[in-house]
Amino acid sequence: MRKRNTVSLLSFAWLAALLAAPAPAAAAVLKATLITPADDARMERTRLERAYLGHPGGPLSEGMEMAVDEAGFELEAAGAQVALASVPAASIDAARTAAVAAEKNGAAVLLTDLPADWTLAVADAVKLPVLNLSEASDRLRQQDCRARLFHLIPSERMRSDAMAQTLVSRKWSKLLLLVGTSAQDATRAATVQASIKRYGLQVVGTKPFKLSADPRERDLANPLLLTAGSSYDAVWVVDSDGEFARTLPYRTVLPRPVVGDGGLVALAWHAQFERYGAPQVSRRFAKAAKRPMTATDWAAWMAGKALTAAAIAAPKGPNAAWAEALAKNALDGSKGTGLSFRAWDGQLRQPMLLSDGQGVISLAPAEGVLHPRNVLDTLGADAPEKLCPNAR
Known part of the structure; x- marks a missing residue:
């Protein structure tokens, strides 16, 4: 009888201590806002029907949402959350205003599907990291770079270097x-x-x-x-x-052969890529969005993966911790190697796919291309070539 009372007293003491203990701090919500053009000419019906290689195939929010949904289990296990919002902008001034409003409303990261000048206006209007999903202009990585501006889509120089390597490998x-x-x-x-x-x-x-x-x-x-x-x-x-x-x-x-913007084209992604788990990625996207995954969709998916990785690495924030995690986390893009942002221009290192529109013919960097540190840096401006005055 005495033993039963002792157990009851111990149980009661444990329960009292548990109830008296402070509740764990709630996870902070990583809020991210995508700014897109209003009445986007790229989304005009006849252009989408032609499915130009390298051009958008639909709204980029679909790729971001897919990445966040896929990471639901990991986010829940870490006690982390990511909240996505999308805002259209009809002008460069409207894009700037939308960026400021998003920052005031608690956004920790901005994402842009905007022309180069609009992207710069957004980056200059806030003190937040900005992820560029679609603008390939090299000047955003070089003379007009910004320290908090990151690029998920390959630059024009990356595309042309990938094509040049392919031509050399074939002796064309x-x-x-x-x-x-x-x-x-x-x-x-x-x-x-x-x-x-x-x-x-x-x-x-x-x-x-x-x-x-x-x-x-x-x-x-x-x-x-x-x-x-x-x-x-x-x-x-x-x-x-x-x-x-x-x-x-x-x-x-x-x-x-024709190469460049027709015939054989260097892309970030093609729905017929068949290695490194890529078919599963493309199938999940096609099921969710009811269309093939394009290069810009892949960039948006990677942006979503970057956001979820940052939230999991720092589930309680603050914004500074999320920003640091964005810059430093290695990402899996189903391209056979870990992907990371270059310190000197904010560009995501990544292999390129060479496609004729029907499938993926080859990858770049081409076999035999060498680099003293990272062969992915043979695509685009390397560190000694940087013109970015705001390199991290």
Whole structure:
């Protein structure tokens, strides 16, 4: 009888101590806001139907939401939470205002699917980390970089370096370069020339093309006229719009491959990638979004993974801990190697996929390409080439 009373007293004492103990601190919620263009021309129906390689296929919020849903068990186990919001902006001023409002409402991270100048306006308006999901402009990684600006989508230089490595590996060294007439095409053509020079390729000719309804300019879009008069191993086309490039393969004078923005294209992702768990990722996305996963969707998915990894690493915050975790965590992008952000420009290191639209032909860095520290740094501006005055 005495033993039973002793046990009861001990149980009561344990219960009293448990009730008197302070409750564990609630997990902080990592709030993230995605800012997108209102009335986005890229989402126009006919453009989506054409499914240009390298162009968005739908809203990027779907990739982010998928990543957060996939991490639900880990978030719950860590007592962490991630809350996503999306805000449209009709102008650069509206994007800036949306960024300030999100910061005031407790957002810890901003994400952008915006043009370069709009992205810079957002980054300059707040003191938060900003994740760029879709703008490939190299100036955001170089002279116009920001210390808190991170890039999930590959830069233009990464894409052109991946293509140049592929051409070298196949000994397609003589190139005919076709360039569109827009200012964006001119900037991107200069990037292509830098990659061509880096890998020792040769440009045998450069010609402009122009899609026009003016009968006097029809020759500027004639593939037979544009590709005549030179001997080349491949035709590299620079076409930011994508309409001319998609019609160029199999229409050149010489039976040669087309690369760049048509034919063989360097991408962050393609839904037919079949290694490293990629098919499972693409299938989950297709089931959730009812469409194939594109390169920008992959970038958004990676942004979601970065957010959840930061929340799990620091489930009680504060914002500074989340920001540090964003910069330092290695991520799994189903590309066969760990991915991390470069300290000198905020770019996510990653292999590139070379695709003809039907499947993935090869990966870059190409076999045999070497680097003293990380072979992924052969894609894009390496540390000695950095122009970023705000490098971390």
